[in-house]
Amino acid sequence: MKNVNKKCINPSCGLIYDIENNIYECSCGSLLDINYLNIPEKSLIDKFYHRRNHGGNIYNESGVWRFRELINFADIEPDDFSQCSDKLVSLDGAEGRLSRPYNMSKVSEYAQVNNNCFYLQPEGYNPSGSFKDNGMSTAVTHAKLLKVRKIICASTGNTSASAAMYSSNENIDCDVFIPRGEIAPGKLGQAFQFGAQVIQVEGNFDDALAQSLEYAKEINGYTVNSVNPFRIEGQKTVVYRILEHLDWNPPDWIVYPGGALGNTSSCGKALIELHRWGWIKKIPRIVVVNAHGANTFYNLVNGIFENEKLIWNNGNPNLNLIDRYYEHMKKQNIFPRTKATAIQIGKPANIVKALRALEFTKGIVIQVEDKDMFDGMSIVGLNGFDCELASGAVPAGIRHLRQEELIKKDDIVVGILTGRQKDPKMAVDYHTNPDNTFARPPKDIDQYNV
Ligand code: F0G
Numbered sequence: 268m269k270n271v272n273k274k275c276i277n278p279s280c281g282l283i284y285d286i287e288n289n290i291y292e293c294s295c296g297s298l299l300d301i302n303y304l305n306i307p308e309k310s311l312i313d314k315f316y317h318r319r320n321h322g323g324n325i326y327n328e329s330g331v332w333r334f335r336e337l338i339n340f341a342d343i344e345p346d347d348f349s350q351c352s353d354k355l356v357s358l359d360g361a362e363g364r365l366s367r368p369y370n371m372s373k374v375s376e377y378a379q380v381n382n383n384c385f386y387l388q389p390e391g392y393n394p395s396g397s398f399k400d401n402g403m404s405t406a407v408t409h410a411k412l413l414k415v416r417k418i419i420c421a422s423t424g425n426t427s428a429s430a431a432m433y434s435s436n437e438n439i440d441c442d443v444f445i446p447r448g449e450i451a452p453g454k455l456g457q458a459f460q461f462g463a464q465v466i467q468v469e470g471n472f473d474d475a476l477a478q479s480l481e482y483a484k485e486i487n488g489y490t491v492n493s494v495n496p497f498r499i500e501g502q503k504t505v506v507y508r509i510l511e512h513l514d515w516n517p518p519d520w521i522v523y524p525g526g527a528l529g530n531t532s533s534c535g536k537a538l539i540e541l542h543r544w545g546w547i548k549k550i551p552r553i554v555v556v557n558a559h560g561a562n563t564f565y566n567l568v569n570g571i572f573e574n575e576k577l578i579w580n581n582g583n584p585n586l587n588l589i590d591r592y593y594e595h596m597k598k599q600n601i602f603p604r605t606k607a608t609a610i611q612i613g614k615p616a617n618i619v620k621a622l623r624a625l626e627f628t629k630g631i632v633i634q635v636e637d638k639d640m641f642d643g644m645s646i647v648g649l650n651g652f653d654c655e656l657a658s659g660a661v662p663a664g665i666r667h668l669r670q671e672e673l674i675k676k677d678d679i680v681v682g683i684l685t686g687r688q689k690d691p692k693m694a695v696d697y698h699t700n701p702d703n704t705f706a707r708p709p710k711d712i713d714q715y716n717v
Contacts, residue, residue: 271340273496274302276620277582286340289413289487291494297582298620300536301496306544307336312515315507321360326351330363331404331504337540338500341408356408356433362400363504365392368512368681371650377642378665384679386518387661388509389652391687395457398505398530398685399429405501406491407433416440419488421468421475423526423609424454425686430491431461440464442488444479446471449608451655453689471603472527473614493529494616502533503540509681510547517549518679524660525555525564525632526610528621530683535624551681553630555621556664558637558657561603561611564618565634567592568625579626584619606637606693609657609686631673639663641697645705647684648694654684656693661685 273284275293282293286301293299315334321327326335326348332355335345343350368386375382390398403426410418417440420430427443427450434441443458447467458465468475476492483490491498510517517538523530534553541547557565570576572592577584595601596613603613615621624630635643637656643666644659661682668674688694701708 270304270342272302272304273299276300276623279582286409287413289415289489291490291496298494298617299496301340301500303339303540309544309546311336312511312546315511324348325357325360326355328360328364329357329404330366330508331401331501332357332360333363334504334507337507338405338503340405340497340500341412354408354412356404356411356437358394358400358404358432358436361394362404363393363508366390366505367508369652371647371652373650374646374662377646378662379669379676380665380674380680381677384677386509386512386681387647387652387684388505388681389654389684389687390505391654391658391684395425395429395432396687396689397425397429398502398683399425400432401504402493402498402501402529402533403429403433403491406495406497407437407439409497410439410489410491411437413489415489417442417486417488418491419479419483420444420491421472421479422450423472423611424450424689425609426492427463428454428457428461431458431463434463435461442466442479442482444468444475444482446475449611451608451690453691457689472612473603476614476616492616493527493532498529499533499536499620502530503537505530505683506534506537510541513679515547517547517551518681519551520554520674520678520680521551522554522556522661522665522680522682524607524610524657524685525557525621526561526612526615526657528555528564528615528617530685531555531624531630532617532620535620535627538624539627550628553624553628554664554668555625555630555632556660557632557634558605558607558610558640558660559634560605560637561613562634563592563603563613564615564621565632567618568622568632577622579619579622582623584622589618607640607655607657607660609655610660633664633667635660635663635667639667641693642704644688644693645697645703649705652684653688655686655688655690658684658686
């Protein structure tokens with residue numbers, strides 16, 4: 268019997284599918300999980316640690332495939348190099364290689380938490396410049412197993428950059444649907460640079476996703492958005508790297524910016540599995556930080572809309588409430604609007620999986636203003652790390668939760684900086700305006716000695 272299948276996330280359905288197809292949705296309409304039947308031995312922790320001394324093996328060097336026993340849907344013999352190189356997709360071991368928790372003293376001061384228990388993990392230091400490479404290496408591995416001819420995604424820019432990068436390296440065609448004029452120039456440039464076919468859609472990311480899913484169905488293309496459960500598998504390694512750095516003692520909080528909520532879902536799944544396997548006892552609480560201008564999840568979870576809090580409800584959340592919210596957005600002409608275009612999303616495709624993650628981790632959802640994200644992004648820069656505006660939501664959100672006393676000064680907090688700066692104008696504009704908190708405006712030469 269195979270060790271892995273796909274399983275409906277709704278416990279009262281629980282339908283099983285094999286993995287040799289590109290189905291990402293159950294016939295009941297729920298999303299699917301990758302479901303492993305074996306329980307990995309905790310002694311693997313030592314093995315993962317020793318693999319950091321990789322000896323030229325790119326699957327040990329990769330911060331994704333180093334943990335291959337925990338995401339072994341390709342059913343390889345993990346120590347057999349030729350099986351790894353036949354089946355696993357990697358950009359020469361670069362995905363997840365540099366991202367782990369770092370202390371950043373200026374950010375801890377800004378967020379008002381103790382520096383020695385505060386960490387940020389720069390996922391922007393992945394080969395295409397965002398956390399997407401974690402999950403794209405696994406999704407494209409599955410695409411390769413299926414021998415697909417065309418990879419398809421919709422994107423606010425980072426997914427398309429990552430999909431295009433891996434597709435070009437594997438010689439697979441890639442079509443990317445992007446909302447015209449709404450993605451950072453550096454991200455758009457990457458899609459072209461990596462040889463993808465760019466398809467510009469009128470509207471926002473939600474429109475681009477709907478059209479790309481339809482198109483993928485028509486031509487039997489392979490969707491690599493985070494509705495694809497193999498994306499979620501790779502993104503679990505973000506959590507493994509956090510835990511490894513903390514000697515597998517879970518932190519109190521893990522903080523992400525929220526867009527389509529793939530990260531939230533993958534963090535939840537990683538923690539649920541590790542807990543079930545007996546690898547961890549303490550469960551960190553997830554914080555999702557929405558942009559104020561794209562705050563669907565915030566509004567629904569906190570009962571801002573119709574005074575009803577959207578909850579997991581054992582796999583049966585009130586989907587009508589979500590539909591009514593989307594209807595309300597349409598009627599009132601509410602469009603997601605934030606300068607953090609990466610998370611300018613109105614209909615988070617993974618909303619139900621994310622509810623499960625919140626339920627399991629006693630997670631919370633907050634929102635921050637664009638100007639706070641700018642400060643968050645800039646203070647990260649002053650520590651010598653760079654991140655994009657959406658990632659600036661993380662320090663801003665932690666500061667907000669400290670001010671509300673929900674996070675304590677000496678709680679162990681890990682924030683995920685999801686992407687690297689791909690729109691330099693953001694930093695230039697911020698620093699050119701002396702009113703901004705951390706601005707250091709340029710001087711003309713004649714002012715230089717004054
Ligand atoms: N941060 C960055 C830098 C992103 O690019 C995204 C999503 C998110 C956060 C949100 O993550 O969807 O897991 O909640 N970008 C997608 C894209 C939508 O197309 O690149 P999420």
